Amino acid sequence: MTEHVQTLLDATALGSIYALMAIGIGLVFGVLRLVNFAYGQLIMAGAYALALTNDSPVLVSIALCFGVILALSLAMEFAAFRPLRRASPTTMLVATFAISYLLQSIALVRFGAIGKIVVVIPELNRPVTIAGLHVRWITIVTILVAIVVFAALTVFLNRTSIGLQMRAASIDSQTARLLGVRANAVITVAVLISGVIAAIVAVILPMAVPERLLVGPDFALRETIIVLVGVVVGGIDRLLSATLGGFTMGFAVGALSGFLPSSGSWPFTSSVYLDSAVFMLVIVVLLLRPEGLFARGRRTAVERV
Amino acid sequence: MRRVTDLVQLLGPVVVLVLVGIVGGMSFVDPDLAIEFRGALVSVAIVVALYVFVGNSGVISFGHVSFVAVGAFAAGVMTIPVELKPTITPGLFPLLGEHSLGSAASLVLAAAVGGVYALLVGIPLMRLSGLSAGIATFAVLGVTYNILNNWTKIGPGPLTLTTVPETTDLVQATAGAVAVVTIAFLYQRSRLGRKLRAAREDPAAARAAGIDIHRQRLWAFAISGALSGFAGGLFVHHAGTLQARDVYLDLTFLTLAMLVVGGVGSLWGAVVGALAVSALDSFLLDAESGEIGLINDLLGKPLWGGSRLVGVAAFMAIVLVLLPQGLTRGREFRIPGLGRSRRAAQESAV
Numbered sequence: 001m002t003e004h005v006q007t008l009l010d011a012t013a014l015g016s017i018y019a020l021m022a023i024g025i026g027l028v029f030g031v032l033r034l035v036n037f038a039y040g041q042l043i044m045a046g047a048y049a050l051a052l053t054n055d056s057p058v059l060v061s062i063a064l065c066f067g068v069i070l071a072l073s074l075a076m077e078f079a080a081f082r083p084l085r086r087a088s089p090t091t092m093l094v095a096t097f098a099i100s101y102l103l104q105s106i107a108l109v110r111f112g113a114i115g116k117i118v119v120v121i122p123e124l125n126r127p128v129t130i131a132g133l134h135v136r137w138i139t140i141v142t143i144l145v146a147i148v149v150f151a152a153l154t155v156f157l158n159r160t161s162i163g164l165q166m167r168a169a170s171i172d173s174q175t176a177r178l179l180g181v182r183a184n185a186v187i188t189v190a191v192l193i194s195g196v197i198a199a200i201v202a203v204i205l206p207m208a209v210p211e212r213l214l215v216g217p218d219f220a221l222r223e224t225i226i227v228l229v230g231v232v233v234g235g236i237d238r239l240l241s242a243t244l245g246g247f248t249m250g251f252a253v254g255a256l257s258g259f260l261p262s263s264g265s266w267p268f269t270s271s272v273y274l275d276s277a278v279f280m281l282v283i284v285v286l287l288l289r290p291e292g293l294f295a296r297g298r299r300t301a302v303e304r305v
Numbered sequence: 306m307r308r309v310t311d312l313v314q315l316l317g318p319v320v321v322l323v324l325v326g327i328v329g330g331m332s333f334v335d336p337d338l339a340i341e342f343r344g345a346l347v348s349v350a351i352v353v354a355l356y357v358f359v360g361n362s363g364v365i366s367f368g369h370v371s372f373v374a375v376g377a378f379a380a381g382v383m384t385i386p387v388e389l390k391p392t393i394t395p396g397l398f399p400l401l402g403e404h405s406l407g408s409a410a411s412l413v414l415a416a417a418v419g420g421v422y423a424l425l426v427g428i429p430l431m432r433l434s435g436l437s438a439g440i441a442t443f444a445v446l447g448v449t450y451n452i453l454n455n456w457t458k459i460g461p462g463p464l465t466l467t468t469v470p471e472t473t474d475l476v477q478a479t480a481g482a483v484a485v486v487t488i489a490f491l492y493q494r495s496r497l498g499r500k501l502r503a504a505r506e507d508p509a510a511a512r513a514a515g516i517d518i519h520r521q522r523l524w525a526f527a528i529s530g531a532l533s534g535f536a537g538g539l540f541v542h543h544a545g546t547l548q549a550r551d552v553y554l555d556l557t558f559l560t561l562a563m564l565v566v567g568g569v570g571s572l573w574g575a576v577v578g579a580l581a582v583s584a585l586d587s588f589l590l591d592a593e594s595g596e597i598g599l600i601n602d603l604l605g606k607p608l609w610g611g612s613r614l615v616g617v618a619a620f621m622a623i624v625l626v627l628l629p630q631g632l633t634r635g636r637e638f639r640i641p642g643l644g645r646s647r648r649a650a651q652e653s654a655v
Contacts, residue, residue, distance in 0.1 A: 035436065080626055087629035089436070090365045094565045095625040097558050102618035109611030221554075225447075232440040267452050275451040279444035286444075287429055290437040 002132055004258075011254025013139040013208055015247040016146035017201060021227040022246025023153065024197040026239045029231070030170030031183075031190045032081060033089060037096040039198060040224030041103035042069050042076075046202030047215040048107065051116040058121055066199040073195030077188060100221075107217040115214025118206035125207060138207045145200060150243065153193070157239070162189055170239075226253060226278070233285050235292020244294045252278055310639065315490040317638030318576040319483050322349060325580065326479030338587070339475060345583035346478035347539045349576055350485045351556075352563045354532035356575035357489045358525045359564065361498055363505035364434055367557055368442030371449035372423050372530040374552035376415035376537025378453055378460045381469045381547050384411045389468055396457035408472035412481075412538040419534015420527050427526035431519050446557060454549035466547040473543040481539045485532050489572055497524050562621045568631025573638040581632060585620055589613035 021039065028036050046065040053061040080099055084092050124138040157163040162185070168176040169186050177183055205212045205220065212219065227246050234245015253274065260271040267273050268280075285293050328334065329342025355369045383406045385393060390402050406414060430441050455462055473481070492498045501521040504511040508518060541547050559582070567578020592600040592608040600608055624632065 080622065083626045084629060087625075090439075090569070091565060091625060091629045093365070093439070094561050095622060095629075098562055098618055098622040098625055101558055101562075102615065102622050105611070105614035105618050109609075109615055225443075229440050229444065232436050236436065267456055272455045273451060276448045279447040279451070282444045283430070283441050283448075286433060286437050286441045290433050 006133055006135070007255060007258030009133070009135060009139060011251045011258065013142045014254035015250035016143050017204060017208060018223065018227050018230060018250030018253075019243050019247035020146050020149060020197055020201050020204075021223060022231050022234070022243045023149065023239065024194040024201070025227060025231055025246075026236065026242035027166075027190045027194045027197075029236055029242070030239060031166060031173070031187050032085075034081060034084070034092045035089070035096065035228065035236075036076075036194075037093060037224065037228065038076065038100035038103060039194075039227075040220035041100045041107075042072055042195065042198040043202045043205065043224075044107060044215065044217070044219040044221075045069060045072050045103065046199050047118055047206060047212075047219050048111065048116070050120055050202065050206070051118045051215045054117070054119045061120070062203055065202055066196065069199040069202065070192060070195045073191050073198070074188070077191045081187075081191070082184075104217045104221075111217070113216060115216040115219075117213060118215050120203055120207055138204070142204050142208050145204065149197065149200065153239075156193075162186065166190055226250070229279070229282050233282050233293055235295030237292065237295060241292050241294035245292065248293070249278070252281065311494070313640060314573070314637040315487065317640075318486050318490075318573055321576065321580070322346065322479055322482050322486065326475050330475045338591070341583070341587040341590070343473060343475055343478045343543055345580055345587070346475075346482040347473065347536065347543050348560070348563065348583050349482045349579040350478075350536035350539055351533065352560050352567075352579040353482070353485045353489050353572065353575045354529055354536050355560055355564055356529075356569070356572060357492060357532060358522075358529035360569050360571065360575065361493055361501045361505065361525050362522050364522065365439045366442040366526075367439055367561070368426070368445040368449075369529065369533050370552055370557040370560065371426075371446045372419040372533035373537035373540065373556065374449055374453055374549070375422050376419040376534025377541040377547055377552055378466070378537075379418040379534070380408075380411040380415040380538035381466045381541040382460050383414060384408055384470055384472075384542070385466070385468050393467055394457070394461040394464070396462075397460075398458050401459065408470055408542055411542075412535055415538030416531045416535035419537060420531030423530020423533070424523070424527040427523045427530070431522040431526060446553070450549055450553045453552075461548075463549075466541075467545070469541050469545050469547065471542060471545040473539050478539060478543065481535070485536060486572065486576065488528070488532060489575075492525075492528055493572065497521060501525050562625075566621055566624045566631055568633035568635045570630070570635025571633055571637045574631050574633040574635060577633050578631065582617060582621065586613060586617050589616045 021043075025036055025039050028034060046069040049065040049068040050061055053064055076099060080095060084095055087095070124141060125136055127134040127136050128140075157167050165176065165181045166186050166189065168179070169181055169183065173183065201220070205223070206215065226249050230245040230247075230249030231242040232245070234243070234248065235241030256277055257271050257274050260274060260277075261269070262271050268277055289295070325342060325346060329339050334342070351373055354373075355366070358364070358369065359366055382394065382397070382401060383404070385405070387403060387405045390397060426445050430438065430445070433441050453460055460466065493502070500511070500516045501524070503514070504516055504518045504521055512518060537552065540552075544551070563578040563582045564575055565578070566582060567576065568574025588597070589608065590613050591597050593613055595601055628634070
């Protein structure tokens with residue numbers, strides 16, 4: 001019993017990380033209609049910043065991580081997203097593919113294929129015992145951070161002027177512009193917030209997920225892929241549905257990997273086939289609800305003349 | 306084929322491919338470089354196979370490398386010598402483990418496996434469009450990779466498939482690429498291809514004209530899957546070894562980027578994109594190993610290691626940002642001023 005509760009708690013923490021990434025990807029999609037495949041490489045850059053400053057005080061290290069990611073986010077916005085504003089969604093997606101690949105290659109050439117260990121706050125790895133459960137502090141912190149970020153963002157989007165403009169722009173950017181919303185300002189703010197969230201994930205991920213203790217060129221790539229899938233499965237048109245989609249994928253991955261047996265000779269019978277199981281579920285969901293699992297109402301798929 | 310100018314759209318790419326094959330086979334080209342020419346021709350086959358679906362339907366697919374993968378594994382597993390199979394890929398189903406095929410038959414098998422797989426996957430998936438279609442095809446790639454990488458009854462699983470006969474020489478690579486380009490051309494000029502292109506331009510109008518979009522997309526998907534499987538067969542007989550990782554994300558990214566760099570909308574774009582990116586890749590590789598005198602003179606040393614990866618990625622990112630429609634801007638091959646009436650000009654602009 002406690003074992004199952006522990007698995008579910010870990011799955012919730014993983015879901016929280018994926019939900020954070022989903023917010024970062026969903027925010028930018030909202031204002032730009034651009035699916036940023038290179039989001040994981042922002043996180044990778046931040047994690048390298050942390051790994052290279054393992055000896056410095058932790059606050060300096062984290063500040064550097066935020067700085068690197070925010071600078072890189074702005075560079076992406078000005079060098080790539082802005083010239084591509086009017087390109088087709090396919091071209092934009094493939095372009096962010098290219099950027100992701102470019103950043104990976106740079107990391108590979110500069111730092112090599114062997115991962116570097118990331119040490120942020122080792123104290124958070126200690127377990128704490130609550131009602132017979134051994135929970136690592138980082139698990140609790142991760143869940144709390146995700147809740148705080150989501151709450152803060154909700155306030156920002158509903159209570160501040162720029163937040164409301166951002167929502168307006170993501171519902172109908174043309175009308176919003178006619179009404180005086182400055183598109184570039186809104187987009188820059190969205191890209192920056194998305195960068196802040198990437199930095200938070202970069203700090204948490206190496207501590208929370210044991211396989212991500214080392215940062216290499218493909219750091220956070222698998223997470224990005226699953227989150228992108230989750231965002232579309234949840235419903236990319238709204239931030240809440242995208243976030244829930246990300247959370248669901250993380251939770252499903254965490255829970256399935258805890259419950260599937262570790263060996264089996266046929267597909268889908270063991271945890272090595274975890275990805276297959278998750279992706280099959282994705283295909284089924286997309287076929288049943290192409291507009292997204294948590295999307296509001298059904299939109300007509302076919303244009304009416 | 307009502308006009309000579311239409312045929313030029315096929316002959317242009319074919320002549321270019323044959324030239325690549327001939328230059329690659331010339332005596333002054335050293336053997337290492339000849340392998341790169343071969344690789345470029347195999348890339349053309351994969352990218353054109355991808356183009357048949359993406360270009361004509363306007364729907365993005367991240368899943369095509371799945372069909373390349375099943376084709377490559379089918380052709381690879383069935384051509385390694387029977388006596389080596391227990392060591393290289395133990396645990397195969399008896400049917401697979403106890404038989405082997407010749408390389409020509411394995412290419413046919415690869416095309417069949419790719420086509421059938423695409424057809425089965427396409428029946429449910431072709432109802433989707435836009436981002437959902439992209440993600441769903443990507444999910445297919447994820448499942449395919451995961452199963453090929455783990456299931457030892459149909460292949461080597463996480464191990465490497467080795468001793469695959471390297472039968473894709475320059476002649477076969479050229480012939481294979483030309484065959485794929487020709488089928489792609491015939492398809493896009495056919496009744497089926499035109500219907501699909503009409504649906505790409507205006508789904509509502511096409512549907513009103515009685516076109517069953519789902520069926521047309523499915524046709525393109527299956528044909529493109531078969532061509533991808535065939536290209537996968539060429540791929541494995543070119544490389545000689547194969548791992549599931551070789552036919553996963555990197556190849557997906559590279560082939561899609563080649564297509565978009567060349568221009569998604571045209572067959573010529575697919576060929577140009579594949580050749581341009583391959584050429585740059587080979588050039589940087591040689592520059593890294595100090596084989597290109599000009600670079601050595603300019604820098605005083607060979608290009609630093611790893612600049613190939615960065616260079617290719619940067620090239621693709623720059624082309625995509627500056628020329629979102631690709632190098633050919635989605636136009637077919639044409640010879641300027643050759644028998645072009647105004648009507649032909651309008652046709653090719655579509």
